[in-house]
Amino acid sequence: MTEIALILLSAVLVNNFVLTKFLGICPFLGTSGKVETAVGMSFAVMFVMTLASVCSWLVQQFILVPLGLEYLQTIFFILIIAALVQFIEMMIHKTSPVLYQALGIFLPLITTNCAVLGVALLNVQQEQTFVTSALYGFGAAVGFALVLILFSGLRERMEVSPVPALFKGSPLTLITAGMMSLAFMGFSGLVKI
Amino acid sequence: MPAMLRNLAQRLGMMAHSFDGGIHPAQHKISAALASEPCPLSPIHILPMKMHIGAPCTSLVAVGDYVLRGQKIAKSEGYVSVPVHAPTSGRVVRIEEYAIPHPSGMGIPSIFIESDGDDAADDSIEPISDWRGMDPALLRERARMCGLAGLGGAVFPTFIKLVQDSRFPIETVVLNGIECEPWLTNDHRLMVEYADEILTGLAIIMHMVKTDSAIIAIEDNKPDAAKAIQLALDARDDLDDVRVVVLPTRYPQGSEKQLIYSLTGREVPAGKLPMHVGVLCQNVGTTRALYQAVVLGQPLTERMVSVSGDAMPRPANLRVRIGTPMRYVFARQGLEDFDGVRILHGGPMMGELLRHPDVPVVKSTNGMLAMREASFMSAHTQEQACIRCGHCSEACPAGLVPNLLADQCRSDQFDKAESYNLFDCIECGACSYVCPSNIPLVHYFRYGKGQIAQQRREKGFAEASRVRSEARDMRIEQEKQARAARRSSVRKTHPPKVEAESAPASEPAESSKMEQESKD
Amino acid sequence: MTGLFYALLSLGGFALLAGVVLAIAQQVFHVEGDPMVDKVDNLLPQTQCGQCGYPGCKPYATAVAALEAEVNHCVPGGERTMLAIADLMGVEPKAVEQEAAAPMLAFVREDECIGCTLCIKACPVDAIIGAPKQYHTILADHCTGCELCVEPCPVDCIDMLVKPELIEHWSWPLPKTRRSQLGHERREHHAGHA
Numbered sequence: 001m002t003e004i005a006l007i008l009l010s011a012v013l014v015n016n017f018v019l020t021k022f023l024g025i026c027p028f029l030g031t032s033g034k035v036e037t038a039v040g041m042s043f044a045v046m047f048v049m050t051l052a053s054v055c056s057w058l059v060q061q062f063i064l065v066p067l068g069l070e071y072l073q074t075i076f077f078i079l080i081i082a083a084l085v086q087f088i089e090m091m092i093h094k095t096s097p098v099l100y101q102a103l104g105i106f107l108p109l110i111t112t113n114c115a116v117l118g119v120a121l122l123n124v125q126q127e128q129t130f131v132t133s134a135l136y137g138f139g140a141a142v143g144f145a146l147v148l149i150l151f152s153g154l155r156e157r158m159e160v161s162p163v164p165a166l167f168k169g170s171p172l173t174l175i176t177a178g179m180m181s182l183a184f185m186g187f188s189g190l191v192k193i
Numbered sequence: 194m195p196a197m198l199r200n201l202a203q204r205l206g207m208m209a210h211s212f213d214g215g216i217h218p219a220q221h222k223i224s225a226a227l228a229s230e231p232c233p234l235s236p237i238h239i240l241p242m243k244m245h246i247g248a249p250c251t252s253l254v255a256v257g258d259y260v261l262r263g264q265k266i267a268k269s270e271g272y273v274s275v276p277v278h279a280p281t282s283g284r285v286v287r288i289e290e291y292a293i294p295h296p297s298g299m300g301i302p303s304i305f306i307e308s309d310g311d312d313a314a315d316d317s318i319e320p321i322s323d324w325r326g327m328d329p330a331l332l333r334e335r336a337r338m339c340g341l342a343g344l345g346g347a348v349f350p351t352f353i354k355l356v357q358d359s360r361f362p363i364e365t366v367v368l369n370g371i372e373c374e375p376w377l378t379n380d381h382r383l384m385v386e387y388a389d390e391i392l393t394g395l396a397i398i399m400h401m402v403k404t405d406s407a408i409i410a411i412e413d414n415k416p417d418a419a420k421a422i423q424l425a426l427d428a429r430d431d432l433d434d435v436r437v438v439v440l441p442t443r444y445p446q447g448s449e450k451q452l453i454y455s456l457t458g459r460e461v462p463a464g465k466l467p468m469h470v471g472v473l474c475q476n477v478g479t480t481r482a483l484y485q486a487v488v489l490g491q492p493l494t495e496r497m498v499s500v501s502g503d504a505m506p507r508p509a510n511l512r513v514r515i516g517t518p519m520r521y522v523f524a525r526q527g528l529e530d531f532d533g534v535r536i537l538h539g540g541p542m543m544g545e546l547l548r549h550p551d552v553p554v555v556k557s558t559n560g561m562l563a564m565r566e567a568s569f570m571s572a573h574t575q576e577q578a579c580i581r582c583g584h585c586s587e588a589c590p591a592g593l594v595p596n597l598l599a600d601q602c603r604s605d606q607f608d609k610a611e612s613y614n615l616f617d618c619i620e621c622g623a624c625s626y627v628c629p630s631n632i633p634l635v636h637y638f639r640y641g642k643g644q645i646a647q648q649r650r651e652k653g654f655a656e657a658s659r660v661r662s663e664a665r666d667m668r669i670e671q672e673k674q675a676r677a678a679r680r681s682s683v684r685k686t687h688p689p690k691v692e693a694e695s696a697p698a699s700e701p702a703e704s705s706k707m708e709q710e711s712k713d
Numbered sequence: 714m715t716g717l718f719y720a721l722l723s724l725g726g727f728a729l730l731a732g733v734v735l736a737i738a739q740q741v742f743h744v745e746g747d748p749m750v751d752k753v754d755n756l757l758p759q760t761q762c763g764q765c766g767y768p769g770c771k772p773y774a775t776a777v778a779a780l781e782a783e784v785n786h787c788v789p790g791g792e793r794t795m796l797a798i799a800d801l802m803g804v805e806p807k808a809v810e811q812e813a814a815a816p817m818l819a820f821v822r823e824d825e826c827i828g829c830t831l832c833i834k835a836c837p838v839d840a841i842i843g844a845p846k847q848y849h850t851i852l853a854d855h856c857t858g859c860e861l862c863v864e865p866c867p868v869d870c871i872d873m874l875v876k877p878e879l880i881e882h883w884s885w886p887l888p889k890t891r892r893s894q895l896g897h898e899r900r901e902h903h904a905g906h907a
Contacts, residue, residue, distance in 0.1 A: 059727070067719045076727065083731035087738050094742040097749055104803045156609075160600035162578065162895050297883040576890035603893055605793075636888040643884020648793075650882065655759035658857050661838040662761050662769065 011139025019184040024115030038152035042145030053137025056120035212451035238516035239553040245342035247273030261315035280514035294538040320490040339486035345476035364471040366407040371447035374540025384418035388425035394480035445621040502562035537562040585624035595624035602641030749778035761837035762859030817858035825870035832862035
């Protein structure tokens with residue numbers, strides 16, 4: 001039980017994928033313009049990340065290791081992720097055309113999202129079990145969703161605030177992301193074992 | 194006290210209910226002790242065709258007609274509307290557009306009546322002394338035909354509220370004698386001088402909505418009014434279940450929803466009316482006007498107006514005929530030079546700044562304030578950056594976040610402003626009053642609301658245009674089909690000699706293909 | 714050699730499996746038409762004026778939804794419509810080419826009208842009434858001010874008048890402070906003006 005809590009806590013806060021490991025920065029900046037878009041993206045990433053880590057664990061354990069094909073890890077994992085992304089893309093197109101339009105290119109780009117591939121590869125690296133890898137994938141996705149939604153909220157506020165011309169747009173966005181990252185790094189040392 | 198703690202205490206019954214937020218502006222009720230006096234008849238009266246919320250009226254008189262006081266001169270069109278009556282006897286001299294007290298400075302068609310000085314009254318409306326035995330529906334019609342509209346300033350047609358709806362039975366009538374705006378004292382004087390008439394009006398309202406219980410709410414800065422009402426109440430043998438409640442002075446206590454919460458602890462949900470929580474709220478002025486309409490048979494042609502302000506030589510509470518030019522009223526009170534003076538229609542918190550005094554007194558005129566320019570808040574020119582102190586949120590009686598809403602309205606993010614409940618804003622001005630950065634918050638909200646309303650109008654118009662355009666396309670398509678069908682039937686009966694063999698075979702196929710296309 | 718065989722077989726098999734699953738999903742989540750067309754069409758002012766270069770609002774909406782047309786061609790809609798469409802489509806706003814004029818109404822000078830019905834045929838919203846050899850008149854409540862009836866009129870008896878401003882439709886302007894203008898400049902910056 002403690003282990004589960006620790007994995008979740010670590011993935012969500014302490015080792016946050018976006019702000020501590022700096023993975024998945026591209027959708028983090030690209031889809032955080034509006035809260036609605038960010039929420040949609042978060043759910044898409046959550047779906048893909050959790051299933052990708054589960055599937056990749058299964059493939060790793062039951063196909064790659066027995067056949068001695070560990071060198072095909074990357075291509076297998078990308079295949080899994082691509083299939084999942086295709087699936088969620090169709091689903092979003094059907095259920096919410098506006099979200100589909102808003103996510104635009106960032107939805108298919110989840111395929112090459114380093115956070116998603118990263119979680120699959122890290123699972124293998126860290127020799128997780130089936131349950132812990134699923135948890136780790138889910139936790140990482142929740143962490144991603146957390147910072148993405150927080151950040152989009154901040155950006156919505158910044159949109160309506162008077163900002164010096166020098167900082168308008170991307171500079172302020174990047175500075176804010178940096179400051180959020182600093183804040184999240186404060187979580188290291190949160191748990192003493 | 195922190196809002197949460199207060200809320201808890203109120204729920205536990207340890208503290209009386211009271212609305213959130215609010216402010217304590219300086220009172221300036223300098224005309225409070227001045228007994229009301231009638232304003233003499235002006236030589237000309239200007240009656241705009243619309244002095245209420247709702248549809249405008251259409252004129253019943255022509256230039257040159259002689260009218261009597263109380264004669265209906267414009268009839269209401271539509272349900273949410275009340276007619277206009279002549280304020281005195283005289284001749285109709287002009288019917289043309291004239292400026293009304295409105296922030297736009299624009300005008301609407303108005304009837305000009307030149308007073309003949311006789312002030313002869315039209316007595317065609319029968320007084321009703323036995324209103325207790327009358328059908329409420331007839332009394333309601335009386336309220337409508339006498340032109341009654343909320344005299345607190347909102348001028349919503351009164352008769353609409355005076356209704357028995359079996360789905361929403363009225364349990365309590367709230368008589369609003371709060372008058373929380375600084376400077377204004379017209380309701381105060383009404384309560385002191387016409388307590389008994391107000392109570393009779395209240396009794397009529399209670400008879401109309403079939404309830405025995407009522408609350409008369411008065412702020413504690415008007416102890417004489419509370420005393421006068423209480424004395425009049427004690428002297429009557431009816432109205433047993435009527436209480437006079439004296440509330441601590443706080444702006445905007447007089448706002449309907451806030452007052453109902455303070456008195457009953459019931460919150461009127463967003464977009465709902467007081468009747469949905471079993472309450473009917475009426476202003477004391479309207480209640481007296483109802484008494485006059487029913488018991489005396491007098492249409493609404495006169496109202497109490499506070500004439501005050503720091504630039505006013507002789508402040509007063511005047512009973513002014515509706516339609517009297519404001520310049521005439523000001524002149525009577527000694528103000529003729531408007532240099533360096535700004536005129537407010539209504540109170541300083543919610544009233545409108547007028548561009549010039551050449552507008553008539555209308556049904557919503559509860560006050561006419563002449564203020565020195567120097568005493569105006571310089572918010573309009575000196576807006577500074579928001580420092581996020583949160584005073585506006587604390588002051589907001591509707592529980593909104595004014596600074597965020599203002600940012601959204603300023604940058605035209607109206608859908609977001611709407612999702613932050615912009616339309617729950619009552620425009621009381623408490624947020625602008627407390628803002629240390631002089632941000633004209635309410636103006637931003639008014640801008641936002643106006644823009645949203647305009648967008649909705651445009652949307653509605655676009656929708657209607659689309660329907661018409663689609664109907665036209667369909668009609669054209671049908672006509673084309675009908676022509677094709679006619680052509681093919683003509684050819685069938687008189688087949689051309691050369692193509693006798695091929696035509697009948699190909700034509701039906703073509704027309705059926707066309708039909709299919711149109712279905713797609 | 715067997716290693717390579719296994720590798721090809723497992724990868725191919727896995728890809729086939731994923732393909733089959735996706736093919737089924739494609740059937741389940743099949744989208745009929747383009748749902749964005751209606752959403753874009755809803756934002757357009759429906760004047761049917763054709764100033765965008767398309768025969769009406771719906772065709773323009775179809776072109777925008779298919780990413781064939783830019784978002785800034787609707788003249789009567791002006792900047793606000795352009796921003797709304799850009800926002801919906803998730804594309805960069807572009808400056809509106811032509812300032813939207815004040816809303817107009819067409820008006821027939823009836824004593825000059827010869828009753829030819831050509832304007833009636835041209836009106837995209839059926840806002841003109843009349844019959845052959847009878848005076849025609851335009852229903853002001855339904856006229857979109859598209860000017861399509863002006864051109865066909867053989868006697869030039871149709872005027873475009875500025876739509877009268879109503880006090881009920883008056884709305885508060887932005888407060889005239891320096892900061893409120895700052896806010897507006899920002900908005901224009903987003904619209905690609907700056």
